[in-house]
Amino acid sequence: MVSALLGGHPAGALPSPVIEPGFFAAEDVRVAIVVGAIAAIVAGAVGVFTVIRGQSFAGEALGDVNTAGGSAAFLASVAPLLGFVVVGVIAVGAMELIGIQRPRGRDLATGIVLGAALGLAALLLYLVTTVHSTTGATQTILFGSVLTIASSTIAPVAALSVAALALMAMLYRPLLLSSVSTELASARGIRVRLIGAAYLLALAMTVALAAITIGTILSTALLVGPAATALRLTRRPGVAIALAGLLGVAAMWLGILLAYDSFDWPPVGTGWPVSFFVVSLIFIGYLLSGLPGLLQRRARAA
Amino acid sequence: MTDRGERIGEEQTLAGAEEILSVQGVGVRLSGRETLRDVSFAIRPGEFTGLIGSNGAGKTTLFRVILGLQPPSAGRVLIDGRPRSHRNPLIGYVPQKFLLDPDMPLRARDLVGLGIDAHRFGIPRPSRARRALIEQMLEAVGAGDFADARVGLLSGGEQQRVLIAHALIARPKLLLLDEPLANLDLRAGQEVVALLARIAAEHRIAVLISAHEMNPLLPVMDRIVYIAGGRAASGTTAEVVRADVLSELYGSHVDVLNVHGRVLVVAGAGDASDLHGHDAALPGLEIVS
Numbered sequence: 001m002v003s004a005l006l007g008g009h010p011a012g013a014l015p016s017p018v019i020e021p022g023f024f025a026a027e028d029v030r031v032a033i034v035v036g037a038i039a040a041i042v043a044g045a046v047g048v049f050t051v052i053r054g055q056s057f058a059g060e061a062l063g064d065v066n067t068a069g070g071s072a073a074f075l076a077s078v079a080p081l082l083g084f085v086v087v088g089v090i091a092v093g094a095m096e097l098i099g100i101q102r103p104r105g106r107d108l109a110t111g112i113v114l115g116a117a118l119g120l121a122a123l124l125l126y127l128v129t130t131v132h133s134t135t136g137a138t139q140t141i142l143f144g145s146v147l148t149i150a151s152s153t154i155a156p157v158a159a160l161s162v163a164a165l166a167l168m169a170m171l172y173r174p175l176l177l178s179s180v181s182t183e184l185a186s187a188r189g190i191r192v193r194l195i196g197a198a199y200l201l202a203l204a205m206t207v208a209l210a211a212i213t214i215g216t217i218l219s220t221a222l223l224v225g226p227a228a229t230a231l232r233l234t235r236r237p238g239v240a241i242a243l244a245g246l247l248g249v250a251a252m253w254l255g256i257l258l259a260y261d262s263f264d265w266p267p268v269g270t271g272w273p274v275s276f277f278v279v280s281l282i283f284i285g286y287l288l289s290g291l292p293g294l295l296q297r298r299a300r301a302a
Numbered sequence: 303m304t305d306r307g308e309r310i311g312e313e314q315t316l317a318g319a320e321e322i323l324s325v326q327g328v329g330v331r332l333s334g335r336e337t338l339r340d341v342s343f344a345i346r347p348g349e350f351t352g353l354i355g356s357n358g359a360g361k362t363t364l365f366r367v368i369l370g371l372q373p374p375s376a377g378r379v380l381i382d383g384r385p386r387s388h389r390n391p392l393i394g395y396v397p398q399k400f401l402l403d404p405d406m407p408l409r410a411r412d413l414v415g416l417g418i419d420a421h422r423f424g425i426p427r428p429s430r431a432r433r434a435l436i437e438q439m440l441e442a443v444g445a446g447d448f449a450d451a452r453v454g455l456l457s458g459g460e461q462q463r464v465l466i467a468h469a470l471i472a473r474p475k476l477l478l479l480d481e482p483l484a485n486l487d488l489r490a491g492q493e494v495v496a497l498l499a500r501i502a503a504e505h506r507i508a509v510l511i512s513a514h515e516m517n518p519l520l521p522v523m524d525r526i527v528y529i530a531g532g533r534a535a536s537g538t539t540a541e542v543v544r545a546d547v548l549s550e551l552y553g554s555h556v557d558v559l560n561v562h563g564r565v566l567v568v569a570g571a572g573d574a575s576d577l578h579g580h581d582a583a584l585p586g587l588e589i590v591s
Contacts (some may be wrong), residue, residue, distance in 0.1 A: 052406055170423045177420035180408060180453075184468070187369050187395035188421045232405050235452045242405040 017226060023050065023260055027296035032146040032152055032256050038161045038289035039209040040222060040248030045168050045241045046206040047248075049199060053179045056224050058095070061110045062207040063219035064115035066139070067092040068214055069208075075131075080090030080141070081156055082177035084211050090206030092116060096197050143216030146252070149237045157209060163207040169200065175199055176237060212254070214275040222248055232289040251281040303324045304374035321476050322347050322366065322392075322508045327377035330363055336532055337363050340377070343536035345456055345508045347475060352519040353512040361512040362398065364529070366479055368510075369395060387424060394469030397481035398512075400461055404454035410464045411436050411449045439467040443497060459490030463497070470501065477501070479511045483518055491518055498522075515562050516543070543567075548553030 023029055050059045066084045073083025081091050091113050100110035140148065174195045178185040182192045210219035232244035255278030262272040292294075321347040330338040338360045345351050354363050366372035377384060381392050394417075402408075413437050416511040419426060426432070441448045441462040448456055453464060462482055469477055479498070479508055499522035502509040513519060516526065520539065527536040528543070530551040535542050543565055544547075545558045559566040 048407070052403070056514055169425050172425045173416065173420045173422055176408075177416045180406060180413065180416070181397065181400065183397040184395070184465075185420070186371055187393075187397070190421050235407050235409055235450075237407050238434065239413060 005164060009087045015176050019164045023257070026029055026260075027151060028147050028149075029256065029260060031149050031154060031268075032252075035157050036146045036252035036278075037249045038157055038257060039213045040226070040252045041166050041245040042161045043167060043210050044205050044226055044230070044243075044245030044248050047099065047223040047225075048240045048244050049168075049175060049179060050203065050223055051227045051231055051286060053199075055106075055203070056199040056220070057107055058110050059203060059223045060220040061114040062088050063211055063216050063223075065115055066207060066211045067121040067141060068251045069122055070211065071121060071128050071137075074128050074137050074141065075124060079153065079156065081160070081208060081212050083151060084208035084216075085160065085205060087117070088208050089201065092197075092200045095132065097183070097202065099144055134263045139273075140215070141271060142215050142217050144211065144218060145274055146213040146256060146278075147274050149212065153212070157212070160205055160209060162204050162208070162286065166203075167202045171195060171198055171202070179187050181274055203263055214278050218275050218279055221279045221282050226251065226278075227287060229282075229286045229289040230295065232286075247281075247285055251278050251285060253280055255279075306499075318345055321380070322382055323510070324383075325368070325377070326355040326380065327363070328367055328368060328379060330515075331375045331378035332363065338367075338534075338544075339414065339532045341529070341534040342377070343525075344533060345476070345510060345525070347508050348502055348506040349508050349524045350502045350519075350522050351508070351510045351525040351527060352516060352523045353527045353529065354514070354519075355512075356514050359529040359563045360532060361514075361529060362480055363480055365395075365512065369393060376464075386463045388445070392475045394472060394474035394477045396462070396465045396469050396477070396479040396482060398482075398484065400465060402454040404452065404462070406454045407455050408451065409450050410445055410453055410456065410460075412455050413443075413464055414439055414467045414471055414488075417471040435471065439471045440464075442470070443467045444493075450562055457490075459487075459494065460484040462486065462494055464543060466494075466497070466501075467567070468506070470505075474507065476508045476510065477510070479537075481512055481514070482548075483513055488518075494551060495519060495522055520563075522564065539565075 029037070047059075069083035069085075069087025070080045072087065073080045076083075081151075089287040094116075095109045098112060107232045118154055125138055127150075139145075174185065176191045177188065178190060178192045178195050185192050185195075206223060207219050210222040213219075214222055226247035227240070227244040229247055230240045234240050234243055238262055255274055258277040259271055259274035262277075263269060265272065321344040324343055328338060328341045339363065340515075343351075353361050353364065354478065363372060364588060367374050368381075370379075408526060415426065415432070417439075418432070418435070437446075440446050443459065443466050445463045445467055448460055448464075451460075453461060456464065463523050466477075466479075478497075482494055482498075486494060495518055498509050498511065498590065501507055507522050510527075511519065516523075516539075524540060525544050527540050528548065528551065529546070531553055533551055535547050535551055543558055549555045550560060554569070557568050559568060
């Protein structure tokens with residue numbers, strides 16, 4: 001199959017055995033490439049802080065909470081991104097009120113909000129499947145499909161990304177020192193709690209972007225995976241952010257490519273979910289990034 | 303004001319206007335309990351002061367008051383003649399027990415760089431002047447050799463040096479260090495003390511360093527603030543480390559012994575059981591085997 005394609009590329013297309021003809025011509029693919037890359041870049045910048053602040057659970061919870069936002073948006077016939085952002089911001093506010101900033105209260109507050117939101121999601125998803133008699137919507141909300149995003153979504157995605165990145169750029173220095181040591185930060189007059197709350201806002205925006213590409217419950221993979229991988233490979237915060245973005249974009253684009261190719265795989269004609277490929281690639285990347293350290297320890301032990 | 307130590311403290315607050323830090327009658331209540339009572343002392347530029355007291359005596363609480371992180375229930379703190387404010391670039395601070403995740407993507411030079419302007423919003427602009435300043439500060443504390451290592455992987459003494467550089471790079475007039483010697487071995491501790499004494503003298507920075515053991519600081523201390531029983535006595539070591547002054551602070555008799563240049567503060571025979579019961583490790587006391 002692959003070898004048969006080799007000679008048959010139209011002029012200008014990349015002569016590669018994996019990039020099938022028509023890949024870049026499809027509108028779905030072009031939208032997916034743009035939206036996927038934007039989401040991955042923002043997730044890289046925000047995800048590095050999620051990992052070093054130990055807030056992976058908050059990131060995961062905000063993703064899961066978005067299931068309620070996505071299904072509410074579906075029922076109300078508005079853009080899912082809007083549902084994700086609105087519900088995410090409400091969830092952040094609730095966590096903040098319950099007391100997410102106290103290290104011990106943090107996971108508790110997150111868990112309480114998560115439980116309540118998932119209860120709501122259970123109702124809304126039930127309504128989506130029964131009232132609209134569709135199961136495809138549930139699949140899309142939970143596991144996403146970057147290949148089915150409408151091109152009209154690019155503009156709001158870009159706007160939300162610019163806002164999230166601008167917020168992160170503004171917070172960068174005080175947030176980094178707060179993440180290193182709240183004691184050092186507060187001695188410098190940094191309002192640690194306010195900075196933490198503003199960061200959660202950026203996190204909610206980022207999770208909404210990730211949820212629209214790979215689904216609400218998988219969004220945390222794009223947030224945490226490339227960031228954790230990058231943190232294994234560099235000891236510089238700025239480089240970690242850039243590297244996390246690059247790794248995320250690579251996983252996203254390669255995933256889209258494989259999903260496009262998978263239309264020819266069994267069961268032929270349907271294709272495998274793109275989110276499966278993206279998340280698998282992120283996971284493989286994380287495992288591979290551990291190899292150098294492992295080999296080093298082996299060499300030292302020997 | 304019946305306490306001799308407090309009288310010494312009062313004398314100093316009246317001494318002159320060039321005091322960089324003036325603590326005046328500070329009292330602190332933490333959850334209903336009086337942690338500190340009527341603490342007064344002053345520090346001038348270039349002075350090396352030891353804040354000595356056993357664990358739980360209130361040293362960290364006093365630091366938090368000076369930094370403006372803990373409002374006092376009585377008294378006030380003046381920094382360079384003005385009331386302390388929440389954000390005070392005049393004070394550099396090195397916290398106690400700094401445990402950094404080894405995975406934290408932060409080189410020693412990045413942490414020092416954060417000392418310049420971490421309180422400002424935005425991303426730092428790399429510049430030659432900025433790099434040079436960081437390099438100079440790393441060299442000044444003897445951290446040049448591990449400038450590019452992850453901070454979380456450095457030893458306690460190395461982290462201490464990086465944190466001192468982080469605090470100094472903002473050019474403070476007062477440097478507070480909370481138990482910097484607690485987690486260091488003898489040699490590393492001596493090196494840090496010598497470094498701080500040099501910094502205080504060369505840059506005219508007042509150094510206030512807390513410790514539960516005064517002996518490592520005796521050669522360099524210009525002044526001592528001794529905390530016990532929620533109160534403080536301050537002055538030169540000759541003025542403060544005396545049986546009568548410390549006995550008043552502790553509220554029971556203690557003896558001050560000088561053994562081979564080391565000061566031992568020991569509970570008097572009559573109160574031995576009492577003192578050893580709740581406060582076995584008096585500051586200065588060394589267990590000699």
